[in-house]
Amino acid sequence: MDKGIYVSLLPKGKIKRTLTTESGEVELPETTIADEIILFSELDFEHYAQVVELLNTIADAIPSPPKNLTQEEINAYDLLLDTTEDLVTTLEQEDLLCGTMTRTLLEDALPPGCTSPASADQTKSMLLRAVSDPMRFQFLLNSVLYDMKDGIALDLDKKYCALKELVVSQHLILGDELTARYHFRSVATYYCFLLLHFIVMKPRVLLxxxxxxxxIPKTKKETLYCDRIFIRNRTCKQVAPGMKHQIEAMRQTVIDEFDRAKRRMYNRYSRALDKKAPSEKDLTLSEYYEWLNRATAARDQFVKGELSQEEALSIINVP
Ligand SMILES: [Zn+2]
Structure with a gap:
């Protein structure tokens, strides 16, 4: 089978997935579209983003157009290709799905033979685009979740026009009945496919x-808390009622402020991404993920009573 991920849609929002890697086929655990969407929205790209920034710095040392490259510039180009290979190999070890799909995207973006210094221009821009693809999609996904949580209608004409149409490769399999399987070779198209199904399912997105x-609550019942393990093997749903007073008091402050700050920080990063008018306040990718990790830890410690509200807010709200 061709490399990439194969997805079958099952009843009740479940999916079955087979990942085809360099070394064979891996059956991934059965999951639901909603769980997979939430999981991807929270993936930590901090270290990955640092390497992507390094790639950008290396790429800046290669002139455009790449005529008569000096030995130093050819070395920079080789370093760019080697570092990308290391990045993808590490990602494959840490997250088989994202790693494999980034490799297949790179294979599609950079056909064999186009890696000679003469095509350095094209190669470096395609390569930088491909390695930042999972993070770009994560930003878009978080923005969609944010709007859904606030009950804002999704702006498919402008803000999310990328979601309006998706070309997918569908395989029809004739057995006792006709079944369909979808094939993806990039992180963004796979998650975009799931996100489109997620949106039309109209789930209730709650904080x-x-x-x-x-x-996403599993039933229609009113609920304020999720089923994640929060402390000592007990879920939010189990511990929260006993902490109701503390939680009520902090709700308007740390938790909501974290959510607002995340949005604000994301905007500061995306302005820099557009490169139209980056200001001093704009963030690089890795600065954004560093902040996110620090702020998430501060929020968690605060809720567990390990940090004061003041301390937590001073970490979450950076100038
Ligand atoms: Zn929770």
Whole structure:
């Protein structure tokens, strides 16, 4: 089978997935579209983003157009290709799905033989685009979740026009009945496919009032808390009622402030991404993920009573 991920849609929002890697086929655990969406929205790209920034710095040392490259510039180009290979190999070890799909995207973006210094221009821009693809999609996904949580209608004409149409490769398999399987070779198209199904399912996206993370309630019943393990093997749903007073008091402050700050920080990063008018306040990718990790830890420690509200807010709200 061709490399990439194969997905079959099952009843009740479940999916079955087979990942085809360099070394064979891996059956991934059965999951639901909603769980997979929430999981990807929270993936930590901090170290990955640092390497992507390094790649950008290396790429800046290669002139455009790449005529008569000096030995130093050819070395920079080789370093760019080697570092990308290391990055993808490490990602494959840490996250088989994202790693494999980034490799297949790179294979599609950079056909064999186009890596000679003469095509350095094209190669470096395609390569930088491909390695930042998972993070770009994560930003878009978080923005969609944010709007869904606030009940804002998704702006498919402008803000999310990328979601309006998706070309997918569908395989029809004739057995006792006709079944369909979808094939993807990039992280963004796979998650985009799931996100489109997620949106039309019209799920209720809620912010857990204990841990402050997004969740989709499994039933129609009113609920404020999620089923993640929060402390000592107990879930938010189990511990929150006993902490109701503390949680009520902090709800308007740390948890909501974290959510607002995340949005603000994301805007500061995306302005820099557009490169139209980056200001001093704009963030690089890795600065954004560094902040996110620090702020998430501060929020969690605050909820567990390990940090004061003041301390937590001073970490979450950076100038
Ligand atoms: Zn929770």
């Amino acid at each position: 857990c009032q204990c841990c402050g993370r997004y969740f």
